[in-house]
Amino acid sequence: MLRSRVLACGLLLALSVGPCAGATPVAAEQRLQASIEADQPHAIALLERLVNQNSGTLNLPGVKAVGDMVRAELEPLGFDVEWIDMRATGRAGHLVATHTGNGRGKRILLIGHLDTVFEPDSPFQRFARNGDTATGPGIGDDKGGVVIIVAALRAMHAAGTLRDADIKVVLTGDEESAGTPLEAARADLVAAGKWADVALEYEGLIVDGGRDHATIARRGVADWELTATGLTGHSSGVFGDALGYGANYELARILDGFRRELPEPNLTLNVGLMVGGTPAALDPDGARGSAAGKTNIVAERAVAVGDLRALTPEQEANARARMQGIVAQHLPKTGATLVFADAYPPMAPTAGNRALLALLNQVNTDLGLPVMDEWDPAKRGAADSSFVAADADVLAGMGAAGSRAHAEGETVDLASIQRQALRSAVLIGRLARTPP
Template identity: 70%
Template sequence: MRLTSLAAVLMAIASVPVAAQLSSAETAMTKTIDAEQDRTIRFLETMVNQNSGTLNLQGVEAVGKMVRAELEPLGFDVKWIPLPETGRAGHIFATHKGSGRGKKMVLIAHLDTVFEPDSPFQTFKREGDRAIGPGVGDDKGGIAIIVAALRAMHQAGTLKDADIVVALTGDEERPGSPIDKARADLIAAGKWADVALEFEGLATDGGKDFATIARRSSTSWTLKTTGRTGHSSGVFGEGLGFGAIYEMARILDAFREELREPNLTYNVGVIGGGTPAAIDEQGLKIAASGKTNIVAETAIARGDLRSLTDEQDARARAKMQAIVAKHLPGTGAELTFAEDGYPPMAPTDGNRALLATLNRVNRDMGLPEMAEWDPAKRGAADISFVAKDTDGLAGMGPAGEKSHAPGESVDLPSIARQAKRAAILMSRLAQEPAR
């Protein structure tokens, strides 16, 4: 071998993470996950081929039954929690009682998808190392990882001492109302747990895996402006003022100019104005009419607000209300926030300590360490409801593309990789003293 070639080989070896010795149980878990990868993919295919759009209540419950069949043989007490009062199917909560000495863990994923029965995108298809299908990544791939990891722990004997609640909501994509009822069981599980692991999609970029220690909130708002209507020849004058649409434009442009700060966004999703204008009960459609020579009487807009912390959220809301209060002559405005939003999962020292534990797992597996993912690049998720009560890591699910869109896909090798990380992480956490 030439010297230059030898040097290149040595440099390549030096760049690979050095793997510490995994325990015999941890090695056994990685082998089990590899050996059962085809079984895991078949389970994923079965789930994907059962439509479970949020409003398909029977379909959501059917996927819950599939998961029950996987968890009960592992020693989990599985309960279906129906929630007809919220307009949704319900949730699966499965409890495994361990020694009571290690860290208590809640594993979070969801049974539902954005694809209702009328969607043309309905079936699972495999193309080599990629699978395509509705919810294949979001979040049935996450459920498959949970089951694969727990099966490996069970076979290796590390599940025996682990105190775990598997919380699979049936309405993550379109939460039921009231939200406090829809998430009551999850919030209770968060208060019980020392650690929350959420199995939505893995963040990746440039071939690298990233860890999610923070997610932003998601809250909707409605803005209604009013004006004095009349002949447009009097617009801007003392008698009529500026009208509802100019007042709406003033407010929204001020939001754009004055609310800029990192990790804060405020989208306008729908808008309409005229004489008259009204919004439907779902807050999705605005009916408006008017003439060019009539000053607009009403304008309506709806959007969302996303923030990283409670403090940022409160600050943004106060600024928005202050902007709204500065009315143009002859106009009025009212801004209201929905009560069923998702809270933020703020970046905390506890979350970063949990990431450090995961990175020790990565080193021992011979994988690169995972850096923190930019929270502005992630949407809201159910882990946010437990974030104030327990340390957490999100994004423990598979890597994939086109989430929420026809052609949604998942990288199949990432399922095994994530299941190994999760199995080893959970096995180690089960041996750490509870708080």
């Protein structure tokens, strides 16, 4: 692997204020620094254009328009860009861009997404800048990450380090709300993961205590629906041999069993919505429900939905089995069923992921940036990187630093774009020269 010999220049070198006395960076990596600094106005202008184009997940033309903007950035760099139409899944599509190198280095997958949680009816629609901070819908999640990918690749192209690199960029158009069926919605990303040796994911950078942190693990997510049933009748007979306990007590028993018996490190189980009565039902979207009943009627049906988050496939499988065991211990005259729906697989903290972080920290050391510690996976949500974690080593959270993701007033630290683009450009260039 190519080693640069930059001594402790600190963050000033990373921001190209000027090389420190005695620093002797490898020429190509020195060119990366200069190129990224010079290109920062382009990066910020691109970010503004991307943010001002609404691309809420359900705004299919808007998501496609953002994809077209990114296509215009990548094709001049030598990428073969393809739009994968996904309207059959209820979503716009994905952008897949491939750069063919010399085949001698690691194959590198870069992951981000084009969509945001802000639909066209949201009042939060425009980019606004105040010094080194900017606000806008999706500015950090994930348009800042997309801009970092583009900025790193533009710098590599200018420095000559992109020429021999085998890189695939996959920007999904439905990360915030995946299309259905999920297998079809993520088929292209999974295929890219099987092609790759390593994957870098450009969701937001975690900054805590003034220090950047790296993400080498994410918990997976599985949604679940619990339905309890019972005999209905006059409440004077509840607890008795004829009516038993009713659906609401059965639902409460099960959920309390989950609360008492399941908690362990990195495992959480949330109950998001519950309804019970005679009758009771959820709407088809699972986000609303209705129930009827009276104080003197034993509930006939109760339904609850929620999610299960686990760090490893083994932890998730064990939790599912324990949940089913709790469900099976029915109260008299009641029944219950528990159904799971896969959402995001776990991204476990593997040795390969940690080795990739070690390579990034060598880059940090060579650039005079602080070493990055692992971030607690229980403090992060799920992301598309989990779909490739079974096939490639993954380093996540390579995007922009900011705050208030998914909320009006979402912000990004513009200086972090330059810092992250530099880290990425150097890391990708070194990986591209490392035999697979």
